[in-house]
Amino acid sequence: MTKENSKIPVEKLGTGIEGFDLISQGGLPIGRTTLVTGTAGSAKTVFAAQFLAEGIRKSNEPGVFVTFEEHPSEIRKNLLSMSWHIQEWEERDLWRFVDASPQPGHETIESGEFDLGALLARIEYAVRSIGAKRISIDSLGAVFTLFNNATLVRAELRRLSAALKGMGVTALMTAERTQEFGEIARFGVEEFVADNVIILRNVLEAEKRRRTIEILKFRGTTHQKGEYPFTVLPDQGIIIIPLSAIELKQRSSGLRVPSGSPEMDRMCGGGFFRDSLILVSGATGCGKTLMTAEFIHGGAKKGEKCLLFAYEESREQLLRNASGWGIDFESLERNNQLRVVCAYPESAGLEDHLIAIKQEIDSFKPDRVAVDSVSAMERVGSNRGFREFMISLASFVKHREIPGMFTATTATLMGGPSVTESHFSSITDTIILLRYVEMLGEMRRGVTVLKMRGSMHEKDIREFTIDHQGMHIGKASGSHFGHVPELTRLSVDAVCVREDLSGDLDGMDGTSHGFRIGSASKRRNRSA
Amino acid sequence: MNEASLYQFRLYVVGDTPSGRKARDNFKKIREYLRPDEVQLEVVDILQAPERAEMDRIIAVPTLVRISPPPNFRIIGDLSDSAHLRTFFAIPEDGNNKLEVRP
Secondary structure, eight states: OOOOOTTSOOOEEOOOOBTHHHHTTSSEETTSEEEEEEOTTSSHHHHHHHHHHHHHHHHOOOEEEEESSSOHHHHHHHHGGGTOOHHHHHHTTSEEEEEOOOOTTOEEEEOSOOBSHHHHHHHHHHHHHHTOSEEEEEOHHHHHHHOSOHHHHHHHHHHHHHHHHHHTOEEEEEEEOSSSSSSSSGGGTHHHHOSEEEEEEEEEETTEEEEEEEEEEETTSOOOOSEEEEEEETTTEEEEOOSTTOOOOOOOOOOEEOOSOHHHHHHTTSSEETTOEEEEEEOTTSSHHHHHHHHHHHHHHTTOOEEEEESSSOHHHHHHHHHHTTOOHHHHHHTTSEEEEEOOGGGSOHHHHHHHHHHHHHHHOOSEEEEETGGGGGGTSOHHHHHHHHHHHHHHHHHTTOOEEEEEEOSBTTBOOOHHHHHHTTTOSEEEEEEEEEETTEEEEEEEEEEETTSOOOOOOEEEEEETTEEEEEEEOGGGBOOOHHHHTHHHHTOOSSSOSSOOOOTTTSOSSOOOOOOHHHHHHHOO | OOTTOSEEEEEEEOSSOHHHHHHHHHHHHHHHTSOGGGEEEEEEETTTOHHHHHHHTOOSBSEEEEEESSSOEEEESSSOOHHHHHHHHTOOOOSSSOOOOOO
16 A cells, blocks of 8 residues: 555655665655665665765755664764764754664563554654654565564564555665675565665675665666765765766867977867866876976966876875976975875775765865876775776766876886776877887986877877976977887777766767777878 | 653554554553552653653654663564563563463
8 A cells, every 4th residue: 555646656755875876866755665685884884874874964854764683872972083973963853763762681482473653653753753754664684683583573564564664665675685796685574664775785796895886676677787886984974986877078179288398289289178078198207297286387377277186196295206307296286276185095995085086176276187197006905996086087087177197117128008098098088198218328318298189180290308497398399209119009999998078079080989090100101 | 650660661653543542451451560659651642742752762662661660661562462572571480470462
C-alpha cells in the first residue's frame, strides 16, 4: 500500500551531498527507501548523517536518525568533526534521534513472541513531532544482532519499510557487507527493504585506499552507472567526484590572453585562448617551471589574479628561482595578485588534492591558474585514479573559463612519452614541448608549439635560452637542428583516452584524436 | 501496594494486541510466586506515551522491564517460555510449585 500516484514518474529529493545529486540525476527517489551498503569503514554512517545534515543546512528539512549501533552521544561527538552541530539542531527540532543502540549492563532475555512495534511507534512519533522529511536508519545489520530470531527481524524490517512509505518520508538505510565484491549486504536485507541500492566501496588498490560510490539500482528511474570516487573531508563530509557526469557546456571564446612571452604569443598565433588548457611537456630542468612563472608574470602584468600550485618544489625554492628569473613572486603575493600553494603530492590522496585545488580556485577566483607539475601526482594514485584526476581537473578549470597551464615531466631526459601526456593530451587545447636538443654538437633547449586548437600556429622548433631575465625564445632554427628523436615518437604519445571533449576545431589536423606527427618534412609542409 | 514495593515492573505494549494481553495474563501467574502484595506493575502503552519508550529505549513489544530491585532486567516477548521465566525470577521447579504460563 503506497500513497504514490502511479501516473506520476518517480520524483527525486536533492540530497545536497556534493556530487551525489549529479550522479543520481537529482537525488534519492522521494518517499522511498534507499539502501546504502558497504564494508566496515566505508563511510556509511557519515553518508546517512550527511543526508540529514544537508537537508537541514540547505533546505531546512527536519530529519530523524535511528541508530542501532552507536549511541547518540557518540554520533554527536564524531560528527562534530564535520562541523555538524547536531545538538543545536536537536534543540531547534530539526534533528531527532531514535536511540535503539545496545545498552551495556542491561541484560535482555527473550520469552515468547514479540514484534518491533515499539520501534515503529517511536519512529512514527519522532517523524510526526518534528515534521521530518528525511530519515536515516543505521544500520540494519545491527538489528539482527539484537535478537535471536532472524526470520522475525526480517519480517519486521519489511513492515518498517512499508510503514515508512506511509509516513511520506524519504528513507535511507545502511547495511553491512562482508566483502567489497559479492553479496550486496549481510542477511540479504536488500531483498525486502529497498527499491534502491547504493554501494560504498573502500578498496585497497596499488597500496592506496580508494573510496568509490556506485548506484546499483533505482527502481523506476534513471541514474549514472558505474563507480565514482569520493572522499571524506573534515568540515565537509562526503564529496563525490562526478567524472563522466560532468556536463560539457563550457563555451569557447576567441579571446586571447598573453602567454607571458611575446615570442611565445607569436608562436601561438597571438597568445593563448582565454578558456584553454595548455600542457607544457618537458624533461626535468628543461624550463617548465620557468614557463609557468612567465605565464603568471604575464597575467600579473595585465593586472590579473594568478593561482599557482607547486608540487615539485618548496615555497622557498620556488620564490628563489623566480627571483632568479627576475620575477618577484613575493611582492605579487603581497598585492593579492598571486597565490602560491605548495604541497607534497604524497601528503594526501588524489581526491583530496583535487578538492583542495577546486576550493582554492573557488575562493581565490584567479584569472589564470598553473599547476607545476601534474605529473608529480602520478605517484600518488593508481593509473586509473590519476586519469580521473586529470580529467576532472581539466574540466573544472575549463568551466571557470580561465586559462590553465599544466606541466608534465617526461620520464626520460630526452623527452618521450609520459603517462600525463597520454591521459591529458587529447583534452588540452594547446601543447607546448620543451626539449633538450642536439645542435651542432651541443645540447641546447628547444621549444615548439605542437598543437593549438582553433588557431594557426608556428610549427618551427625554436631555440631558447634562460638567464636572469627569464626565458628568451630565439628565431626558428630551421635546418640547424639535428636529430630530435622524441618528436618522431609522439604519434604514439597521443593515445586518445577520451573522445575530443569540447568538439572544437582541432588546429592541427582536424581530427578528434589529438595530434599526429609523422616526420619532420611533413610538419614543414603543413606549416602555416 | 505501596511505594516501597520489593518488586517494580514496567510492561511496554503497543495498543491492545494479543501478544500484549498474553503478556499481562502470564505476568499475573508469575506474580503469584513473588509475594503478590509486594509486586508493582505499570503498563505503558507506547501509542499513548511514546516518549517513555524513548527514555527506556524500547524496541520490541511486549517488553517487561524490572525497575527494582536492580539491576535493570528486560524480558522481550509474551512471557510464554516458562523455562526462561523460572531462571529469571528464580522460581524453583518442583511438583507442587509448577509455573504454568499460557503458551
